Amino acid sequence: MNKYLSDKLKSISFVLMVMVVFLHSYNVGIKYNTEIVQTDQDINWFLQNAISKGFTIIAVPLFFIISGYLLFLNLTNGKLKTFLPKFKKRLKTLVVPYLFWSLYGLAFIFILQTIPISRPYFNNELIVEYSLLKLLNAIFINPVPYQLWFVRDLIILILLSPILYRLIKVFKTISLVLFLCTWLFEFNFVIFSNEALFFFTVGLYIAINKISLYQPILKKNYALLILFWITIVLVKTTLILYKVENECIIIGLNKLSILIGVLSLWGCYDYKFENTDISRSKIFPIFQYSFFLYAFHEPLLSIFRKGFQNLLGASEISSISAYILAPIITILISITLAYFIKKNAHKLYSIITGGR
Numbered sequence: 001m002n003k004y005l006s007d008k009l010k011s012i013s014f015v016l017m018v019m020v021v022f023l024h025s026y027n028v029g030i031k032y033n034t035e036i037v038q039t040d041q042d043i044n045w046f047l048q049n050a051i052s053k054g055f056t057i058i059a060v061p062l063f064f065i066i067s068g069y070l071l072f073l074n075l076t077n078g079k080l081k082t083f084l085p086k087f088k089k090r091l092k093t094l095v096v097p098y099l100f101w102s103l104y105g106l107a108f109i110f111i112l113q114t115i116p117i118s119r120p121y122f123n124n125e126l127i128v129e130y131s132l133l134k135l136l137n138a139i140f141i142n143p144v145p146y147q148l149w150f151v152r153d154l155i156i157l158i159l160l161s162p163i164l165y166r167l168i169k170v171f172k173t174i175s176l177v178l179f180l181c182t183w184l185f186e187f188n189f190v191i192f193s194n195e196a197l198f199f200f201t202v203g204l205y206i207a208i209n210k211i212s213l214y215q216p217i218l219k220k221n222y223a224l225l226i227l228f229w230i231t232i233v234l235v236k237t238t239l240i241l242y243k244v245e246n247e248c249i250i251i252g253l254n255k256l257s258i259l260i261g262v263l264s265l266w267g268c269y270d271y272k273f274e275n276t277d278i279s280r281s282k283i284f285p286i287f288q289y290s291f292f293l294y295a296f297h298e299p300l301l302s303i304f305r306k307g308f309q310n311l312l313g314a315s316e317i318s319s320i321s322a323y324i325l326a327p328i329i330t331i332l333i334s335i336t337l338a339y340f341i342k343k344n345a346h347k348l349y350s351i352i353t354g355g356r
Helices: 003-023 043-072 080-113 132-140 146-159 161-171 173-184 194-208 216-220 222-241 247-273 284-312 316-344 346-352
Strands: none
Touching (some): 003 043, 003 247, 080 132, 080 146, 080 161, 146 161, 161 173, 173 194, 216 222, 222 247, 284 346
């Protein structure tokens, strides 16, 4: 991998991570202990749905593409022994951080649930009341920091990667089309999402077939793609606002917006930075904290999100304010803390971020 692509992946990953934080900042119909505070379907509803359920939903698919691509990059063959070094590396980069952040989130919420002033913000069963089985489930399967589902699915797909590799090598594009159909028609795999499988396999397919990630056609037509992307998202959001009941149209537009959005962001980067060394930018150093931001932003974001709405009241203005302020403050705190830990406890930082 050359320096340009390495810098591009690092830069785009940070942008995607910011998208994820705003995706999770959605507060229309926010849950409290005894009620659901529902805001009106007006400007606030349209804004949050267009952003959190429209533009930012490309983040997870593109993360899976990048993960699949990096796993299979420079893979010489499909023999199991060639996968073992990659499995060993992912044990450090994924499994260990997953367990750490899962336990951290569980302990953090447990402490908050014991404090009277913060207890009303939790509408679920108290952690102290968990059975052993439910506790194990909360650590390994469904972590309290719910964003860890991505790493959980990724770990499962990596374990299945020798099989996926063989499917792509033998059946080629047919396998990709089949996985595309499972995503389009919402097939339930139970142990991982159809979204994870399809986009992870896209990355796998690109790496195995040595397809160039630099596509001039995307760079040349990035403005048209972005305009198309924006239009699809706004049309879909408008249809939902006016309660159009044709679910196939809504789902179809949603899927199309993801595909076009991924291509738009990818082409836009090349248009803007193809002849620029982005690593010389003053903000480039913060891109290294993407994984920490991913792992740390919840449950912190939820605390600020609910706290702002409780402080400002249930109104359209307060909802919009909480929607914007909560992720900004969360991002700033996360990056600051990541910098502090990496500088003063580098070994710890390396463990909890998988050496990133």
